[in-house]
Amino acid sequence: MHPIRRQRLFMVIFIVVIASVAVALLSFALRENINLFYPPSDIVSGEAPKGVRLRAGGMVVADSVMRADDSLFTRFKITDGEATVEVHFTGILPDLFAEGEAAVVMGEIDQGGVFMASEVLAKHDENYTPPEVADAMEQAHQRANASGSDEKAVSVSE
Protein backbone atom coordinates (compact mmCIF):
# COMPACT_ATOMS: atom_id res chain seq x y z
CA MET A 1 0.00 0.00 0.00
CA HIS A 2 1.17 3.49 -0.85
CA PRO A 3 2.66 5.27 2.23
CA ILE A 4 0.23 8.21 1.91
CA ARG A 5 -2.75 5.87 1.76
CA ARG A 6 -1.37 3.91 4.67
CA GLN A 7 -1.14 7.13 6.65
CA ARG A 8 -4.74 8.01 5.77
CA LEU A 9 -5.82 4.51 6.77
CA PHE A 10 -4.21 5.00 10.20
CA MET A 11 -6.00 8.34 10.45
CA VAL A 12 -9.35 6.66 9.78
CA ILE A 13 -8.64 3.93 12.34
CA PHE A 14 -7.55 6.61 14.81
CA ILE A 15 -10.86 8.49 14.37
CA VAL A 16 -12.90 5.33 14.94
CA VAL A 17 -10.87 4.25 17.98
CA ILE A 18 -10.93 7.68 19.65
CA ALA A 19 -14.66 8.04 19.04
CA SER A 20 -15.26 4.55 20.49
CA VAL A 21 -13.20 5.25 23.59
CA ALA A 22 -14.94 8.59 24.15
CA VAL A 23 -18.39 7.07 23.83
CA ALA A 24 -17.44 4.07 25.98
CA LEU A 25 -16.24 6.37 28.80
CA LEU A 26 -19.32 8.54 28.45
CA SER A 27 -21.76 5.66 28.64
CA PHE A 28 -19.81 4.11 31.51
CA ALA A 29 -20.08 7.36 33.46
CA LEU A 30 -23.78 7.67 32.66
CA ARG A 31 -24.66 4.00 33.01
CA GLU A 32 -27.10 4.66 35.87
CA ASN A 33 -28.99 7.14 33.74
CA ILE A 34 -29.02 5.02 30.62
CA ASN A 35 -30.88 2.25 32.40
CA LEU A 36 -34.55 2.85 31.88
CA PHE A 37 -35.58 1.35 35.23
CA TYR A 38 -34.32 -0.06 38.51
CA PRO A 39 -34.86 -3.71 39.35
CA PRO A 40 -36.82 -4.26 42.60
CA SER A 41 -33.68 -5.49 44.41
CA ASP A 42 -32.05 -2.06 43.91
CA ILE A 43 -35.15 -0.40 45.36
CA VAL A 44 -35.36 -2.67 48.40
CA SER A 45 -31.63 -2.40 49.11
CA GLY A 46 -31.89 1.40 48.90
CA GLU A 47 -29.59 1.81 45.92
CA ALA A 48 -32.36 3.54 43.99
CA PRO A 49 -32.85 7.21 44.98
CA LYS A 50 -35.81 7.98 47.27
CA GLY A 51 -38.21 10.88 46.93
CA VAL A 52 -37.68 11.28 43.20
CA ARG A 53 -39.64 9.96 40.29
CA LEU A 54 -38.11 6.80 38.91
CA ARG A 55 -38.99 3.68 37.01
CA ALA A 56 -38.99 0.15 38.33
CA GLY A 57 -39.18 -2.92 36.18
CA GLY A 58 -39.78 -6.56 36.86
CA MET A 59 -42.03 -9.53 36.48
CA VAL A 60 -45.58 -9.13 37.79
CA VAL A 61 -45.90 -11.74 40.55
CA ALA A 62 -48.54 -14.39 39.88
CA ASP A 63 -51.78 -13.95 41.86
CA SER A 64 -50.67 -10.55 43.14
CA VAL A 65 -52.88 -8.33 40.97
CA MET A 66 -55.88 -6.97 42.92
CA ARG A 67 -58.31 -4.65 41.20
CA ALA A 68 -60.75 -2.38 43.06
CA ASP A 69 -64.41 -2.93 42.22
CA ASP A 70 -65.44 0.73 42.20
CA SER A 71 -62.40 2.50 40.68
CA LEU A 72 -59.44 2.02 38.38
CA PHE A 73 -57.20 1.35 41.36
CA THR A 74 -54.96 -1.68 40.98
CA ARG A 75 -52.23 -3.05 43.16
CA PHE A 76 -49.71 -5.70 42.31
CA LYS A 77 -46.18 -6.84 43.09
CA ILE A 78 -43.19 -6.88 40.79
CA THR A 79 -40.10 -8.98 41.35
CA ASP A 80 -36.70 -9.62 39.83
CA GLY A 81 -36.34 -12.95 41.59
CA GLU A 82 -34.45 -11.46 44.55
CA ALA A 83 -36.72 -8.76 45.90
CA THR A 84 -40.35 -7.77 45.53
CA VAL A 85 -41.91 -4.31 45.45
CA GLU A 86 -45.59 -3.53 45.89
CA VAL A 87 -47.02 -1.16 43.30
CA HIS A 88 -50.20 0.94 43.59
CA PHE A 89 -51.65 2.39 40.43
CA THR A 90 -54.83 4.16 39.41
CA GLY A 91 -55.48 4.16 35.71
CA ILE A 92 -55.84 1.99 32.65
CA LEU A 93 -53.35 -0.84 32.31
CA PRO A 94 -51.92 -1.75 28.90
CA ASP A 95 -53.47 -4.76 27.15
CA LEU A 96 -50.37 -6.87 27.51
CA PHE A 97 -50.14 -6.30 31.25
CA ALA A 98 -50.55 -9.70 32.89
CA GLU A 99 -49.33 -11.79 35.78
CA GLY A 100 -46.08 -13.54 34.95
CA GLU A 101 -45.24 -10.88 32.34
CA ALA A 102 -42.72 -8.08 32.70
CA ALA A 103 -43.86 -4.53 33.38
CA VAL A 104 -42.18 -1.16 33.84
CA VAL A 105 -43.79 1.27 36.26
CA MET A 106 -43.04 4.95 36.77
CA GLY A 107 -43.65 6.82 40.00
CA GLU A 108 -42.32 7.41 43.49
CA ILE A 109 -41.60 5.22 46.49
CA ASP A 110 -43.58 6.35 49.53
CA GLN A 111 -42.55 6.11 53.22
CA GLY A 112 -43.87 2.58 53.55
CA GLY A 113 -41.83 1.34 50.62
CA VAL A 114 -44.85 1.14 48.35
CA PHE A 115 -44.30 2.23 44.79
CA MET A 116 -46.96 4.79 43.86
CA ALA A 117 -47.07 4.48 40.08
CA SER A 118 -48.41 7.09 37.73
CA GLU A 119 -47.72 5.08 34.59
CA VAL A 120 -47.57 1.35 33.90
CA LEU A 121 -46.01 -0.02 30.73
CA ALA A 122 -46.02 -3.64 29.64
CA LYS A 123 -42.65 -5.01 28.55
CA HIS A 124 -42.88 -7.55 25.79
CA ASP A 125 -40.30 -10.33 25.61
CA GLU A 126 -38.49 -11.47 22.48
CA ASN A 127 -40.64 -14.57 22.03
CA TYR A 128 -43.28 -14.79 19.35
CA THR A 129 -45.59 -17.79 19.29
CA PRO A 130 -48.86 -18.59 17.52
CA PRO A 131 -51.84 -19.05 19.92
CA GLU A 132 -52.09 -22.84 19.43
CA VAL A 133 -48.43 -23.32 20.26
CA ALA A 134 -48.74 -21.05 23.29
CA ASP A 135 -51.75 -23.05 24.52
CA ALA A 136 -49.91 -26.31 24.08
CA MET A 137 -46.93 -24.95 25.98
CA GLU A 138 -49.18 -23.65 28.76
CA GLN A 139 -50.86 -27.04 29.12
CA ALA A 140 -47.52 -28.83 29.20
CA HIS A 141 -46.36 -26.39 31.84
CA GLN A 142 -49.46 -26.97 33.96
CA ARG A 143 -49.00 -30.71 33.72
CA ALA A 144 -45.41 -30.32 34.86
CA ASN A 145 -46.54 -28.13 37.76
CA ALA A 146 -49.31 -30.57 38.73
CA SER A 147 -46.77 -33.34 39.04
CA GLY A 148 -45.04 -31.07 41.51
CA SER A 149 -41.75 -30.88 39.75
CA ASP A 150 -40.20 -27.60 38.73
CA GLU A 151 -40.85 -24.04 39.57
CA LYS A 152 -40.86 -21.58 36.73
CA ALA A 153 -37.57 -19.74 36.63
CA VAL A 154 -38.10 -16.04 37.17
CA SER A 155 -36.05 -13.84 34.98
CA VAL A 156 -36.25 -10.12 34.57
CA SER A 157 -34.94 -7.86 31.85
CA GLU A 158 -33.73 -10.81 29.89
Add this chain to the structure above:
Amino acid sequence: MWQWFHRLGSPRWFYQASGKWLPWLSLLAAILLSVGIAWGLGFAPEDAKQGNSFRIIYIHVPASFLALAGYYVMALAGAVGLIWKMKLADMVMKSAAPIGAILTFVALVTGSIWGKPTWGTYWVWDARITSMLVLFFLYLGVIALQYSYTSQDAASKSSAVLSLVGMVNIPIIYKSVDWWYTLHQPATIKFTEAPSMHPDMFHPLLVMILGFYCFYAVALILNTRVEILNRERRTRWVLDMLLNSKKGSS
Protein backbone atom coordinates in the same frame (compact mmCIF):
# COMPACT_ATOMS: atom_id res chain seq x y z
CA MET B 1 -5.42 -8.08 -6.93
CA TRP B 2 -6.23 -4.38 -6.72
CA GLN B 3 -7.31 -4.19 -10.32
CA TRP B 4 -11.01 -4.86 -9.72
CA PHE B 5 -10.89 -2.38 -6.89
CA HIS B 6 -9.59 0.39 -9.11
CA ARG B 7 -11.97 -0.55 -11.89
CA LEU B 8 -14.83 -0.35 -9.39
CA GLY B 9 -13.62 3.14 -8.57
CA SER B 10 -14.39 4.34 -12.06
CA PRO B 11 -17.83 6.01 -12.11
CA ARG B 12 -18.22 5.26 -15.76
CA TRP B 13 -17.57 1.55 -15.34
CA PHE B 14 -19.97 1.43 -12.40
CA TYR B 15 -22.65 3.30 -14.31
CA GLN B 16 -22.50 0.84 -17.19
CA ALA B 17 -22.22 -2.31 -15.05
CA SER B 18 -24.96 -1.30 -12.61
CA GLY B 19 -27.29 -0.68 -15.57
CA LYS B 20 -27.07 -4.39 -16.28
CA TRP B 21 -27.59 -5.45 -12.64
CA LEU B 22 -30.54 -3.17 -11.98
CA PRO B 23 -33.37 -5.03 -13.77
CA TRP B 24 -32.45 -8.31 -12.07
CA LEU B 25 -32.04 -6.79 -8.64
CA SER B 26 -35.30 -4.88 -8.95
CA LEU B 27 -37.13 -8.01 -10.03
CA LEU B 28 -35.66 -9.98 -7.14
CA ALA B 29 -36.57 -7.21 -4.67
CA ALA B 30 -40.12 -6.98 -6.03
CA ILE B 31 -40.64 -10.75 -5.80
CA LEU B 32 -39.17 -11.09 -2.31
CA LEU B 33 -41.06 -8.09 -0.95
CA SER B 34 -44.43 -9.06 -2.39
CA VAL B 35 -44.06 -12.70 -1.29
CA GLY B 36 -42.87 -11.60 2.16
CA ILE B 37 -45.68 -9.06 2.63
CA ALA B 38 -48.41 -11.46 1.50
CA TRP B 39 -46.98 -14.30 3.59
CA GLY B 40 -46.35 -12.20 6.67
CA LEU B 41 -49.58 -10.21 6.66
CA GLY B 42 -51.91 -12.82 5.23
CA PHE B 43 -50.71 -16.28 6.12
CA ALA B 44 -48.41 -16.18 9.15
CA PRO B 45 -50.25 -17.06 12.37
CA GLU B 46 -51.08 -14.25 14.79
CA ASP B 47 -49.16 -13.89 18.02
CA ALA B 48 -50.60 -15.43 21.17
CA LYS B 49 -50.23 -12.24 23.24
CA GLN B 50 -50.15 -9.39 20.76
CA GLY B 51 -52.66 -10.67 18.23
CA ASN B 52 -52.30 -9.12 14.80
CA SER B 53 -50.39 -6.04 15.91
CA PHE B 54 -47.18 -8.07 15.91
CA ARG B 55 -47.29 -8.11 12.09
CA ILE B 56 -45.67 -4.68 11.99
CA ILE B 57 -42.48 -6.66 12.69
CA TYR B 58 -42.39 -7.50 8.97
CA ILE B 59 -41.64 -3.85 8.24
CA HIS B 60 -40.03 -2.74 11.49
CA VAL B 61 -37.28 -5.35 11.76
CA PRO B 62 -36.13 -5.31 8.10
CA ALA B 63 -36.13 -1.48 8.10
CA SER B 64 -34.07 -1.42 11.30
CA PHE B 65 -31.64 -4.02 9.93
CA LEU B 66 -31.02 -1.97 6.81
CA ALA B 67 -30.85 1.29 8.75
CA LEU B 68 -27.89 -0.19 10.67
CA ALA B 69 -26.30 -2.05 7.73
CA GLY B 70 -26.76 1.04 5.56
CA TYR B 71 -24.79 3.08 8.03
CA TYR B 72 -21.85 0.69 7.68
CA VAL B 73 -22.14 1.01 3.89
CA MET B 74 -22.05 4.81 4.22
CA ALA B 75 -19.18 4.87 6.73
CA LEU B 76 -17.06 2.32 4.84
CA ALA B 77 -17.62 4.20 1.58
CA GLY B 78 -16.57 7.33 3.44
CA ALA B 79 -13.41 5.60 4.68
CA VAL B 80 -12.55 4.34 1.18
CA GLY B 81 -13.11 7.87 -0.14
CA LEU B 82 -10.81 9.29 2.51
CA ILE B 83 -8.03 6.73 2.07
CA TRP B 84 -8.01 6.06 -1.68
CA LYS B 85 -9.58 9.34 -2.84
CA MET B 86 -11.99 7.24 -4.85
CA LYS B 87 -14.67 9.43 -6.43
CA LEU B 88 -17.21 6.65 -6.64
CA ALA B 89 -16.92 5.94 -2.92
CA ASP B 90 -17.80 9.56 -2.13
CA MET B 91 -20.82 9.32 -4.39
CA VAL B 92 -21.95 6.10 -2.71
CA MET B 93 -21.56 7.74 0.71
CA LYS B 94 -23.67 10.70 -0.33
CA SER B 95 -26.32 8.43 -1.89
CA ALA B 96 -26.53 6.13 1.13
CA ALA B 97 -27.38 8.91 3.60
CA PRO B 98 -30.97 9.75 2.57
CA ILE B 99 -31.88 6.06 2.14
CA GLY B 100 -30.57 5.27 5.60
CA ALA B 101 -32.37 8.28 7.07
CA ILE B 102 -35.68 7.16 5.59
CA LEU B 103 -35.22 3.57 6.80
CA THR B 104 -34.36 4.79 10.31
CA PHE B 105 -37.42 7.01 10.27
CA VAL B 106 -39.58 4.05 9.18
CA ALA B 107 -38.11 1.93 11.98
CA LEU B 108 -38.83 4.65 14.56
CA VAL B 109 -42.38 5.29 13.35
CA THR B 110 -43.38 1.62 13.04
CA GLY B 111 -41.87 0.92 16.45
CA SER B 112 -43.83 3.80 17.90
CA ILE B 113 -47.09 2.59 16.36
CA TRP B 114 -46.42 -0.91 17.73
CA GLY B 115 -45.42 0.47 21.12
CA LYS B 116 -48.80 2.06 21.83
CA PRO B 117 -50.87 -1.17 21.87
CA THR B 118 -48.04 -3.33 23.25
CA TRP B 119 -46.25 -1.24 25.85
CA GLY B 120 -48.92 1.39 26.41
CA THR B 121 -46.83 4.31 25.13
CA TYR B 122 -45.69 5.70 21.81
CA TRP B 123 -42.29 6.74 23.05
CA VAL B 124 -39.96 6.06 25.93
CA TRP B 125 -36.39 7.28 26.33
CA ASP B 126 -34.76 3.90 26.70
CA ALA B 127 -31.30 3.09 25.35
CA ARG B 128 -32.46 1.32 22.20
CA ILE B 129 -34.93 3.95 21.07
CA THR B 130 -32.71 6.89 21.98
CA SER B 131 -29.68 5.45 20.19
CA MET B 132 -31.88 4.83 17.16
CA LEU B 133 -32.92 8.48 17.25
CA VAL B 134 -29.23 9.43 17.41
CA LEU B 135 -28.70 7.32 14.28
CA PHE B 136 -31.43 9.31 12.55
CA PHE B 137 -29.71 12.57 13.48
CA LEU B 138 -26.35 11.22 12.29
CA TYR B 139 -27.86 10.50 8.90
CA LEU B 140 -29.40 13.98 8.82
CA GLY B 141 -26.00 15.41 9.80
CA VAL B 142 -24.29 13.69 6.87
CA ILE B 143 -27.00 14.94 4.49
CA ALA B 144 -26.66 18.47 5.86
CA LEU B 145 -22.85 18.43 5.59
CA GLN B 146 -23.05 17.33 1.97
CA TYR B 147 -24.87 20.53 1.11
CA SER B 148 -23.02 22.99 3.32
CA TYR B 149 -19.80 23.31 1.32
CA THR B 150 -19.25 24.85 -2.05
CA SER B 151 -16.39 22.43 -2.67
CA GLN B 152 -17.53 18.84 -3.13
CA ASP B 153 -14.18 17.61 -1.86
CA ALA B 154 -14.57 19.38 1.49
CA ALA B 155 -18.15 18.13 1.78
CA SER B 156 -17.06 14.55 1.15
CA LYS B 157 -14.22 14.75 3.64
CA SER B 158 -16.22 16.20 6.50
CA SER B 159 -19.20 13.92 6.00
CA ALA B 160 -16.86 10.91 5.83
CA VAL B 161 -15.37 11.92 9.18
CA LEU B 162 -18.85 12.35 10.68
CA SER B 163 -19.91 8.94 9.34
CA LEU B 164 -16.82 7.32 10.85
CA VAL B 165 -17.34 8.95 14.24
CA GLY B 166 -21.01 7.95 14.18
CA MET B 167 -20.12 4.34 13.44
CA VAL B 168 -19.61 3.89 17.19
CA ASN B 169 -23.36 4.13 17.55
CA ILE B 170 -24.11 0.98 15.54
CA PRO B 171 -22.82 -1.63 18.03
CA ILE B 172 -24.41 0.46 20.79
CA ILE B 173 -27.82 0.23 19.12
CA TYR B 174 -27.34 -3.47 18.56
CA LYS B 175 -26.19 -4.29 22.10
CA SER B 176 -28.22 -1.64 23.98
CA VAL B 177 -30.92 -4.14 24.94
CA ASP B 178 -28.30 -6.42 26.52
CA TRP B 179 -26.12 -3.80 28.19
CA TRP B 180 -28.84 -1.75 29.88
CA TYR B 181 -32.34 -2.18 31.22
CA THR B 182 -34.58 -1.11 28.36
CA LEU B 183 -38.26 -1.31 27.57
CA HIS B 184 -37.42 -2.65 24.13
CA GLN B 185 -37.11 -6.43 24.16
CA PRO B 186 -33.80 -8.16 23.31
CA ALA B 187 -33.15 -9.44 19.79
CA THR B 188 -35.44 -12.18 18.50
CA ILE B 189 -33.07 -13.07 15.67
CA LYS B 190 -29.60 -13.96 16.88
CA PHE B 191 -26.54 -14.89 14.93
CA THR B 192 -25.55 -17.67 17.30
CA GLU B 193 -28.82 -19.31 18.29
CA ALA B 194 -32.14 -20.23 16.77
CA PRO B 195 -34.61 -17.32 16.67
CA SER B 196 -37.03 -17.14 19.58
CA MET B 197 -39.89 -17.04 17.15
CA HIS B 198 -42.08 -19.75 15.72
CA PRO B 199 -40.77 -20.88 12.26
CA ASP B 200 -44.15 -20.07 10.66
CA MET B 201 -43.66 -16.46 11.70
CA PHE B 202 -39.90 -16.37 11.17
CA HIS B 203 -39.74 -17.54 7.54
CA PRO B 204 -41.75 -14.63 6.11
CA LEU B 205 -39.62 -12.28 8.20
CA LEU B 206 -36.49 -13.76 6.66
CA VAL B 207 -37.95 -13.25 3.18
CA MET B 208 -38.74 -9.64 4.07
CA ILE B 209 -35.21 -9.04 5.36
CA LEU B 210 -33.71 -10.44 2.13
CA GLY B 211 -36.20 -8.36 0.15
CA PHE B 212 -35.18 -5.23 2.03
CA TYR B 213 -31.51 -5.96 1.33
CA CYS B 214 -32.26 -6.19 -2.40
CA PHE B 215 -34.46 -3.10 -2.24
CA TYR B 216 -31.68 -1.24 -0.46
CA ALA B 217 -29.20 -2.26 -3.16
CA VAL B 218 -31.59 -1.05 -5.88
CA ALA B 219 -32.22 2.26 -4.12
CA LEU B 220 -28.50 2.81 -3.50
CA ILE B 221 -27.57 2.02 -7.11
CA LEU B 222 -30.28 4.30 -8.49
CA ASN B 223 -29.24 7.13 -6.19
CA THR B 224 -25.57 6.63 -7.02
CA ARG B 225 -26.28 6.65 -10.77
CA VAL B 226 -28.03 10.01 -10.44
CA GLU B 227 -25.06 11.30 -8.47
CA ILE B 228 -22.63 9.98 -11.11
CA LEU B 229 -24.48 11.73 -13.92
CA ASN B 230 -24.70 14.91 -11.90
CA ARG B 231 -21.00 15.07 -11.08
CA GLU B 232 -19.73 13.77 -14.41
CA ARG B 233 -22.15 15.78 -16.52
CA ARG B 234 -19.33 17.65 -18.22
CA THR B 235 -17.32 14.56 -19.11
CA ARG B 236 -17.04 13.14 -22.58
CA TRP B 237 -18.68 9.78 -21.87
CA VAL B 238 -21.83 11.25 -20.35
CA LEU B 239 -22.25 13.71 -23.22
CA ASP B 240 -21.63 10.96 -25.76
CA MET B 241 -24.08 8.71 -24.04
CA LEU B 242 -26.74 11.38 -24.09
CA LEU B 243 -26.09 12.32 -27.71
CA ASN B 244 -26.11 8.75 -28.97
CA SER B 245 -28.73 7.73 -26.40
CA LYS B 246 -26.86 4.47 -26.66
CA LYS B 247 -25.40 3.21 -23.42
CA GLY B 248 -21.66 2.80 -23.21
CA SER B 249 -20.57 3.98 -26.64
CA SER B 250 -17.95 6.69 -26.70
